[in-house]
Amino acid sequence: MTLVKFNNGTRKHVTGPRFIDVFDPIFNDRFFAPSNVAKVPAVNIAETETGFEIELAVPGLKKEDIKINVDKDVLTVASEAKKEEATEGKNYSKKEFSFNSFSRSFNLPDSVDQNNIEASYTDGILKLVVAKKEEAKLQPREIAVK
Template sequence: MTLVKFNPDKRNSSLLPGFSDVFDSIFNDTFFNDRMVTRVPAVNISETENNYHVELAAPGLKKEDFKLNLERNVLNIAVEQTASQEDNQKNYSKREYSYNAFVRSFTLPESADDSQINASYTDGILRIDIAKREEAKSVRRQIEIK
């Protein structure tokens, strides 16, 4: 038998009262919630006039854990980390960031200069700067009104 939480305040919000409560209780349960949390770090990608920027949030790692490579215009960020003795001795009640192994791949735009890629890892953020080719940099000029 499974116990399902029922919220009487929500019963008028759907065509089938109680139906959405069944799904809410399943998907909001920590057993399922912990397994549905994505196990790859979040990424921000931005662009400036001269560069593309990739920021990958991966707390708890060291820069030696990352392996970056470029193959056929695809930038691969990989981590393969073994559990430390300290982690094995801890008894976690909840653990949301645990990146033992992952790969993130990004196809570089044609305007990227793959010979000028720099990476740094500080404060749990891997920052990758990819220069733009000269011909891809936006040209700015003042236009005179006549």
């Protein structure tokens, strides 16, 4: 089997742009990207009754390497690149490990409580829990018929 990278600019949209968008991640995989291209961690965002959960895949980092800031309505997660230590006595035939800086920002909706954000880091997954304001939480109630 041969993997072929397609260039978005040269591909014809035979079946329409929506169909092509579905398959873009397959043909634009990170394995094809040059090592000097900026990479950002993959993210999952879920809304719960009490808030939002943001998970970032950041394997290989220590808790101390991660910086989380909130400025106005923007939550930013960042990390600085690690310096690779020179290894004497090793003659690599292939060396693919690289540690790049990244910064990922998220616009927070008005419904969140910016003073109630928690972060945890386990097994390479950074999990942020952003609580909703009390008035924004969905509360079941009964409505009387008049």
